[in-house]
Structure formats: C-alpha cells, structure tokens
Amino acid sequence: MKAVEEKALSSGLPQKRYYRQRAHSNPIADHSFTYPAHPSDFNWSTLYPHISSNEEVKFADIGCGYGGFLVTLGEMYPSVYSIGLEIRVKVSDYVMDRITALREIHPNAYTNIACIRTNAMKYLPNFFYKGQLEKIFFLYPDPHFKRAKHKWRIINQALLSEYAYVLKAGGMVYIMTDVEDLYSWILYHLERHPLYEKVGEKEIASDPLTPKLYQSSEEGAKVVRNKGQHFLTVFKRI
Structure with a gap:
C-alpha cells in the first residue's frame, strides 16, 4: 500500500498523472508477461x-484502461467476479492500485473486481476454461488506423474464435467505439463468424448495462464531453 499512499489524493484514490503512458501498445511484440500454462494453474485467490474454489470469473473487460467500467461492474454485480485485462504497464498498475484503495476506503466492497496485466490477444485460454465467461467487453479499443496495423486490431476472425472458446453458449460480447471505420470492421468480422449472432436493438435497449457502456469508462466519458459519436453493437455466442 505504500505506493498507493504516495500517489493518493485526499480521497485516498491514486492520481492518474503518476501513471501516464502512451495510448498505443503493439500487441504483436514480445512483452514480458507471467501467465499460467493452464487455467487450473492460476490462483485467483491472490486477486x-x-x-472460493468452486467460483469462477464470469465477466472480462478486455483493454480495461483506467478501470472505470470495471468498477461499475463491481458495483452493479456484487456477486459476480469481474476481471480487467490491460496490456499497458502503468495503466494496469493504476487499476490495481485503484482497486486496493477502494477496498481500503470501502471495507468488504470491490473484492469482486481485479486487474491483470496481460495480452488478451495471446493468453485468454491460459486464464479461462472453455465456456467459462458470460460477458466480454471491448470498450473503445485501439483503432490502429494505419492499414499496416489492422492486424493489431483486437477483433478479427481468428481472435473471434478464441473469444468464442472462452464464452459460454449464450454469452455476450459488448463492443463500443467512437470510430466508425473500426465499427464497420468489427461488424464485418462478427457478422461473418459462424459462432456469433447479432443481438436485436430491443434486447440491447433493455439491458441494464447498456447505459453504462457510454461513459462509465474514462474513454467513454471523454467522448461524451467532446460530443463525439458512439457506435455500439452486441453479439451473442451461439
């Protein structure tokens, strides 16, 4: 907790200015990660x-950023274990410190959320069993605008198969972006993948999570402040 105390506001929460990092990270590069060989090798009680030994993580916020939406998940679903996955070192450090501080400020709360620094494009099957997850979130993923970097995008046919592997039948994939070109790319791949079907507008509108997708995350709040556009889609694992 010393790091949290040194980086804390009067509220007890860490300050983002101590954790600033470049917005982009190359997910194809070799980073230094620690990950289990098999999901059974990972000790979730450390997070x-x-x-208990018969409980599992059910929600995954992939590319969780500074953890705003992850905290919202913890508040909305206190009996569900949610994990944030973030590739950037300082950003994941911030989320971990933020959760530690929240637990100290609010005893017995926020014990159902945690963050791991990892590369979700490579190591999801190392952490999660087949059909384990009920919901996966991709909120404001890096658009990687240059055509040469489209291979870095978090959604493509091969990766969708990996996400389908860790999703249970009927599990949901939530995607929000403010980049129309990326939204079109995502729809193209999801609509052509045999293991997903698009969720109807009425079902999306009635989902209690839908309003939170717009501005619970820090990136979403920035888009709202700047009066930018939101592009939302939800698909179900067949």
Missing part, C-alpha cells in the same frame, strides 16, 4: 480475497 479476490473471498473467492
């Missing part, structure tokens, strides 16, 4: 103090 969730009250998790």
